[in-house]
Amino acid sequence: MISDRHNICQKQARSVLCLPLVKQAKLIGVLYLENNLASHVFTPARISVLELLASQAAISLENARLYNDLQEREAKIRRLVDSNIVGIVIWDVQGRIIDANQAFLDMVGYAQEDLVSGRLRWTELTPAEWRDADEQIITELKAVGTLQPREKEYLRKDGSRVPVLVARALFEWKPDEGVSFVIDMTDRKRAEEKLRASERRLLDARMELAHVTRVTTLGEMTASIAHEVNQPLAAVAANAEACLRWLDRATPDLDAARRSVEWVINDNNRASEVIRRVRALAKKTEIEKLPLDVNDVVKEVITLVQRELTSHQVSLQMELAPALPMIMGDRVQLQQVMINLVMNGIEAMQSVTDRPRELVIRSRQNEPQQMLVSVADCGVGLSAEDADRLFNAFFTTKSGGMGMGLSICRSIVEAHGGRLSAFGNEGSGATFQFVLPLHQEEAS
Numbered sequence: 001m002i003s004d005r006h007n008i009c010q011k012q013a014r015s016v017l018c019l020p021l022v023k024q025a026k027l028i029g030v031l032y033l034e035n036n037l038a039s040h041v042f043t044p045a046r047i048s049v050l051e052l053l054a055s056q057a058a059i060s061l062e063n064a065r066l067y068n069d070l071q072e073r074e075a076k077i078r079r080l081v082d083s084n085i086v087g088i089v090i091w092d093v094q095g096r097i098i099d100a101n102q103a104f105l106d107m108v109g110y111a112q113e114d115l116v117s118g119r120l121r122w123t124e125l126t127p128a129e130w131r132d133a134d135e136q137i138i139t140e141l142k143a144v145g146t147l148q149p150r151e152k153e154y155l156r157k158d159g160s161r162v163p164v165l166v167a168r169a170l171f172e173w174k175p176d177e178g179v180s181f182v183i184d185m186t187d188r189k190r191a192e193e194k195l196r197a198s199e200r201r202l203l204d205a206r207m208e209l210a211h212v213t214r215v216t217t218l219g220e221m222t223a224s225i226a227h228e229v230n231q232p233l234a235a236v237a238a239n240a241e242a243c244l245r246w247l248d249r250a251t252p253d254l255d256a257a258r259r260s261v262e263w264v265i266n267d268n269n270r271a272s273e274v275i276r277r278v279r280a281l282a283k284k285t286e287i288e289k290l291p292l293d294v295n296d297v298v299k300e301v302i303t304l305v306q307r308e309l310t311s312h313q314v315s316l317q318m319e320l321a322p323a324l325p326m327i328m329g330d331r332v333q334l335q336q337v338m339i340n341l342v343m344n345g346i347e348a349m350q351s352v353t354d355r356p357r358e359l360v361i362r363s364r365q366n367e368p369q370q371m372l373v374s375v376a377d378c379g380v381g382l383s384a385e386d387a388d389r390l391f392n393a394f395f396t397t398k399s400g401g402m403g404m405g406l407s408i409c410r411s412i413v414e415a416h417g418g419r420l421s422a423f424g425n426e427g428s429g430a431t432f433q434f435v436l437p438l439h440q441e442e443a444s
Contacts, residue, residue, distance in 0.1 A: 015041035019050060021058035028058040087164075087182030093138055095123035098177065107164065107184050109157035122180075125154045127161065141170050141178065151185065163189045235267040289416070291326040291439050292334070294363055294371055301338040302361075305346075312346050314357045321364040326439040327371050329416050337409045337420075341375040341432045344406070348379030348430065355428070366435055374433035382422060382430035390422055409434075 015035035021028040031054050035041040042050070087104030091097050097120040105111060114120055126134055130152050141147060146169040153161045163185040170178040243260035246253040298320060302309075309316055342359065349357040358378050366372035382390070390406055406420075413420040418436040425431055 014039045017042040017047065017050065019047075019054045021054050021061060023055075023058040023062050026062075028061045031057065087180075087184070089122065089180045089182060090177065091122050091180065092177045093142075094176075095121045097122055104182055107156075107162050107182065108154050114157075127153055127155055137168065141168060142175070145170050145172070149181075149183075162186055233267070233271055236264050236271070239263040239267065288330050289328050290331070292329050292331055293324065294327055294334075294373055294436070295320045295324060297329075297331060297334050298338060298361055298363060298373065301335050301342060305339060305342050308343065308346055309359070312350065312357065314346055314349060314359050317358060317360045319360065319362040324363060324365060324371065327416075327436045328439045329436065330412075333412045334416070337412055337434065338373075338375075340406065340409050344432070345375050345377035345379065348377050350379075352379055352428075365438075369438055370435045371438060372433060372435045374431055376425065376429060376431040378425075378427070378429035381428055382424040 013034040013036050015038065017031075017033040019031040021031055031050070033042070033050070085103070087107050088101045089097055089104050090099040096118075097115065100115055100120070102112075105115065108125055110120060123131070123134070133152065137147060137150070147167065149165045149167040151163065151165055153163050156162055165183040165185050167181045168178055170176075239260045243257045243264070246257040246260060298318070302316065302318070308314075342361070345359050349359075355378060360374075360376045362372075362374045362376070364372055410420045413434045413436070416436055418434055420432070420434040422430060422432045
């Protein structure tokens with residue numbers, strides 16, 4: 001301000017006029033006039049004319065600025081459109097495509113000539129099963145103006161389909177026209193299909209390996225299984241002989257004979273049940289989840305491994321909580337997990353000679369929505385380092401182990417929505433435990 005006043009004094013202007021250029025109470029600029037020849041040049045009449053001119057000048061300046069901003073904005077938008085990073089389509093709600101960039105035309109296999117001719121309509125590019133969804137989208141757009149990206153498909157010129165992700169918006173100044181930003185999802189869909197196929201092959205491989213592991217485990221437990229089958233078969237023979245003796249008496253004792261026959265039937269059912277469980281474990285089947293009592297699964301496994309416990313001089317203690325809620329699971333696969341954990345516990349105690357070999361199996365409801373089963377031994381124990389790696393494929397602490405048993409067990413438990421873990425006991429030995437979610441009806 002002092003500098004301006006100094007300049008005016010230096011020029012020795014006789015008359016000076018300064019008018020603000022204002023539009024809608026906004027200062028656009030300043031009109032400055034001076035006359036060095038005469039004083040009082042800017043009379044009220046002349047000032048009125050200049051004020052009118054200043055008002056028009058303010059409007060012109062503002063329009064010029066807005067036009068310049070508009071040009072810059074259009075240049076930015078045109079650069080975005082022409083960069084062909086994504087497909088861009090301008091359309092109307094009647095189905096007409098007004099304009100589109102090359103990226104979109106490449107997606108659907110059309111050329112600029114097709115666009116210029118007016119033959120391109122987004123309604124005709126949309127497969128029949130997507131048209132109802134598009135009508136719903138137009139209704140939503142009219143209500144809210146913009147929509148988050150959604151997946152759909154377009155028909156290409158050659159009749160094939162292209163999966164796309166489309167974000168849409170209506171123009172505020174033309175509510176029957178809008179713009180879509182389109183991303184070609186072909187590569188992503190192809191990658192997803194490859195991933196699903198890879199996951200399926202991995203699952204099949206795991207199922208095959210799990211089956212092999214079950215068969216191998218059954219082979220190792222042959223003596224125990226034979227013992228479990230021989231017990232009821234021997235009882236069948238003994239009870240049948242007793243039945244004959246009751247019948248061969250001078251006066252047949254029919255009541256005693258009937259009891260012997262009932263025992264024969266019961267022992268036969270016991271043998272059949274053992275054989276059924278062995279066949280189920282050896283059979284290769286898909287996962288079949290049904291409501292299960294986890295205590296029943298534990299008891300069935302103990303029947304199969306009883307001889308292993310006896311031959312290795314392992315005493316078993318079961319602390320199974322009564323009346324537990326049901327879980328949802330595959331009986332055979334959960335039996336495989338339990339067999340593996342029990343056999344690992346037995347093997348971990350083979351070198352123990354200074355204390356009794358004890359195995360403890362517990363079950364309880366861990367949380368309102370979870371069931372916990374644990375197998376604790378008093379063997380050589382488990383380091384924290386090994387506990388972290390124990391479930392990795394091909395890692396084993398056994399001299400002759402393959403390192404797949406616990407990895408498969410973890411996969412089975414996780415496929416049931418649960419978690420398998422291990423830790424060393426405060427005294428001796430280690431504990432392996434898994435938690436499983438309750439059956440939904442039981443949890444509620």
